[in-house]
Amino acid sequence: MRFWIGVLACALVIGCDGPSPAMDGGPDGGADGGRVYEPEPFEPTAATLAYCPRDGAAVEARITALLAELTPAEKIALLSGSASAVIDGVWEASVNTRLGIPGLHMLDGPRGLSAFSGKRGTAFPVASMRGASWDPALERRVGAAMARELRSAGADVLLAPTINILRHPRWGRAQETYGEDVHHLGTMGVAFIEGVQSEGVLASVKHYAANSIENTRHEVDVVIDERTLREIYLPHFRRAVEDARVASVMSAYNQVNGAYCDLSRHLLTDILRDEWQFAGFVESDWIWGTHGSVESLRAGLDIEMPAADQFRRLRRALAEGDVTEAEIDSSVRRVLRAQFCYGLDEREREDVPSVRESTEHLALALEVARRGVVLLENRVADGAPTDAPPVLPLDRASISRLVVLGRAADVENIGDEGSSRVSPTDVVTALEGLRMRAGAELTVTHVTTLDDEARAAVAEADAVIVVTGLLAADEGEGDIGAGDRSTLALDPSEVALIREVTAVSPRVIVVLEGGAAITVSDWADEVEALLFAFYPGQRGGLAIADVLFGDVNPSGRLPFSVPNAEADLPPFDNVSATVIYDYWHGYRHLQREGVAPRYPFGHGLSYARFAYSGLSLSASRIGPEDDLIVRVDVTNVGDVRGIETVQAYVRAPGSRVERAPRDLRAFAQVELGPGETQTVALAIDARDLAFYDVEAGAFVVEHTSYEVEVGASAEDLRVSAPFAVE
Numbered sequence: 271m272r273f274w275i276g277v278l279a280c281a282l283v284i285g286c287d288g289p290s291p292a293m294d295g296g297p298d299g300g301a302d303g304g305r306v307y308e309p310e311p312f313e314p315t316a317a318t319l320a321y322c323p324r325d326g327a328a329v330e331a332r333i334t335a336l337l338a339e340l341t342p343a344e345k346i347a348l349l350s351g352s353a354s355a356v357i358d359g360v361w362e363a364s365v366n367t368r369l370g371i372p373g374l375h376m377l378d379g380p381r382g383l384s385a386f387s388g389k390r391g392t393a394f395p396v397a398s399m400r401g402a403s404w405d406p407a408l409e410r411r412v413g414a415a416m417a418r419e420l421r422s423a424g425a426d427v428l429l430a431p432t433i434n435i436l437r438h439p440r441w442g443r444a445q446e447t448y449g450e451d452v453h454h455l456g457t458m459g460v461a462f463i464e465g466v467q468s469e470g471v472l473a474s475v476k477h478y479a480a481n482s483i484e485n486t487r488h489e490v491d492v493v494i495d496e497r498t499l500r501e502i503y504l505p506h507f508r509r510a511v512e513d514a515r516v517a518s519v520m521s522a523y524n525q526v527n528g529a530y531c532d533l534s535r536h537l538l539t540d541i542l543r544d545e546w547q548f549a550g551f552v553e554s555d556w557i558w559g560t561h562g563s564v565e566s567l568r569a570g571l572d573i574e575m576p577a578a579d580q581f582r583r584l585r586r587a588l589a590e591g592d593v594t595e596a597e598i599d600s601s602v603r604r605v606l607r608a609q610f611c612y613g614l615d616e617r618e619r620e621d622v623p624s625v626r627e628s629t630e631h632l633a634l635a636l637e638v639a640r641r642g643v644v645l646l647e648n649r650v651a652d653g654a655p656t657d658a659p660p661v662l663p664l665d666r667a668s669i670s671r672l673v674v675l676g677r678a679a680d681v682e683n684i685g686d687e688g689s690s691r692v693s694p695t696d697v698v699t700a701l702e703g704l705r706m707r708a709g710a711e712l713t714v715t716h717v718t719t720l721d722d723e724a725r726a727a728v729a730e731a732d733a734v735i736v737v738t739g740l741l742a743a744d745e746g747e748g749d750i751g752a753g754d755r756s757t758l759a760l761d762p763s764e765v766a767l768i769r770e771v772t773a774v775s776p777r778v779i780v781v782l783e784g785g786a787a788i789t790v791s792d793w794a795d796e797v798e799a800l801l802f803a804f805y806p807g808q809r810g811g812l813a814i815a816d817v818l819f820g821d822v823n824p825s826g827r828l829p830f831s832v833p834n835a836e837a838d839l840p841p842f843d844n845v846s847a848t849v850i851y852d853y854w855h856g857y858r859h860l861q862r863e864g865v866a867p868r869y870p871f872g873h874g875l876s877y878a879r880f881a882y883s884g885l886s887l888s889a890s891r892i893g894p895e896d897d898l899i900v901r902v903d904v905t906n907v908g909d910v911r912g913i914e915t916v917q918a919y920v921r922a923p924g925s926r927v928e929r930a931p932r933d934l935r936a937f938a939q940v941e942l943g944p945g946e947t948q949t950v951a952l953a954i955d956a957r958d959l960a961f962y963d964v965e966a967g968a969f970v971v972e973h974t975s976y977e978v979e980v981g982a983s984a985e986d987l988r989v990s991a992p993f994a995v996e
């Protein structure tokens with residue numbers, strides 16, 4: 271812990287120990303006059319050419335020439351970070367000034383420009399809230415915006431996205447990923463990476479692989495059978511490589527099947543490089559993420575971050591013949607390929623403050639927050655006639671007094687204090703947002719203590735809004751954040767507060783903030799409305815108010831299941847040295863067990879209502895490499911415009927292996943005015959129906975019967991039809 275505080279301290283001032291001389295090809299790393307070294311010839315491959323936004327063949331030739339020029343010491347220096355703290359606001363690596371190699375300048379993170387930069391930056395809503403938007407095009411824009419802010423701060427590698435599966439909501443970094451479902455996670459992650467890289471910034475998808483626990487993250491051995499690994503914990507990383515051409519991958523701290531990820535040749539070479547043809551570089555996670563020198567290099571690790579520790583031993587290993595220069599050249603080539611393919615040697619790194627927290631980016635942060643708020647309950651007021659309108663949206667014209675209370679009401683609740691932390695200039699809290707949107711006729715009273723006077727105000731209020739949930743002290747990264755959650759329940763004092771308020775007010779609206787599922791079943795039936803607002807970023811308060819006042823029709827859909835009780839989920843073990851991740855979690859687990867969730871994956875209410883009809887398939891029989899096009903008519907039968915997220919799940923009742931009761935295989939959104947109908951088309955790739963056949967060592971698309979079900983959540987399936995693969 272002391273070490274990390276040291277790093278933090280250095281990170282916040284200017285790197286304490288600065289670049290070590292040997293690392294930048296300095297005095298003892300300079301040219302060895304007269305050495306003649308012929309690097310192995312390298313023929314560009316389809317994968318290296320596809321990886322490279324520039325002329326890949328020219329880049330490879332340039333690298334080959336540099337490999338002849340670089341001394342062994344200089345090569346080894348390129349395979350590690352420059353210092354154990356940020357230098358001028360970035361984590362620097364792989365620099366060689368003698369030969370004009372610009373280096374990599376890395377910064378987090380999944381929520382925006384890292385606070386380690388020492389600069390202000392836009393605090394976007396956390397990834398799980400962006401996952402609730404179910405909008406890849408929107409996520410692509412977020413990736414591009416974050417990349418622009420990173421470049422403005424002198425960085426060229428964004429250490430994001432985090433796409434580890436949300437296996438259990440007690441995981442401290444649940445907020446940092448998009449959700450529990452493989453297809454949804456991969457789709458959102460690919461979009462983010464495309465956005466980042468469209469701005470010339472290298473994305474670094476993390477943490478490869480199976481990092482879904484914080485408190486034991488440095489040691490835990492995650493035991494996963496090969497089918498589960500391939501079908502549940504890797505497909506989204508594969509899409510990052512194959513679909514988004516991600517520039518780099520960060521290996522995870524933990525072990526998988528007995529091997530630390532940086533030492534796992536199965537993960538880093540057999541799968542990542544040989545099967546998926548990944549042509550970029552792999553950097554370790556920080557400080558504790560590298561467990562070997564030659565061993566890690568041979569497994570497939572290219573860069574030790576943030577500085578050489580284990581990799582310092584490579585020089586002796588080379589001198590003693592324990593590793594060949596050709597092996598070192600392979601990693602150097604990947605590190606230089608990334609730099610030259612992205613033109614890092616052709617750009618000036620300069621500070622451009624106007625890009626950060628720009629009007630455009632703040633508007634985007636608000637837009638995303640508006641799209642991520644999930645309306646979970648919306649009932650008529652206590653005692654009102656059953657045909658009365660539900661309490662939301664609040665009608666400004668017919669109310670005059672609001673009371674706001676709760677632990678998160680006036681907190682700048684933007685998420686984890688760990689490595690994903692950002693430093694926005696100003697954050698609009700829920701209370702501030704309500705006051706900014708209330709208008710002149712409406713008083714918004716903030717109650718911090720429920721004394722008699724406050725109770726009277728609550729009783730007289732037209733509506734009471736309790737903003738509560740989780741704070742940064744309840745969940746976050748291990749070591750430097752709060753770590754894993756200890757419970758899924760709301761703090762008992764907050765439950766008591768909700769109960770006190772519902773005892774005196776017929777209109778109680780609860781707004782929950784947090785990274786992932788909070789169990790609410792023991793009190794949610796006593797309130798009239800319930801929203802999940804995640805950690806909504808620096809304009810989140812406005813988004814919450816916009817939804818409550820109906821200026822925005824909520825369209826967020828849960829990217830995770832909310833169980834009635836934690837016992838309904840697979841156990842979360844963040845103390846044992848070894849854990850087993852099996853094939854089941856989330857809605858796939860709940861449905862297999864026949865346990866109903868409180869709120870299902872994909873669930874979210876709207877102020878409108880949507881009807882589904884006219885399901886048609888492009889074919890009733892398709893080939894194993896064909897797309898099945900599913901069309902369905904969606905009608906807005908409500909009286910306000912709204913966005914519906916149409917979800918297509920597939921069952922395989924005839925499969926020869928056990929499958930989940932259903933799996934999400936496609937989704938699409940449609941915006942409809944009142945009474946409007948549109949036909950929504952969803953494409954299901956037959957290859958996505960495959961299961962991993964461990965004996966065959968391959969994904970197999972079964973020629974059997976399937977059923978596609980289309981609806982508004984994993985439990986709200988409206989229409990279905992059979993089809994077959996032959």
Ligand code: GLC
Pocket residue numbers: 378429476555556689
């Ligand atoms: C942390 C995190 C990783 C982050 C890195 C640099 O330990 O696990 O996600 O990118 O260090 O801050």
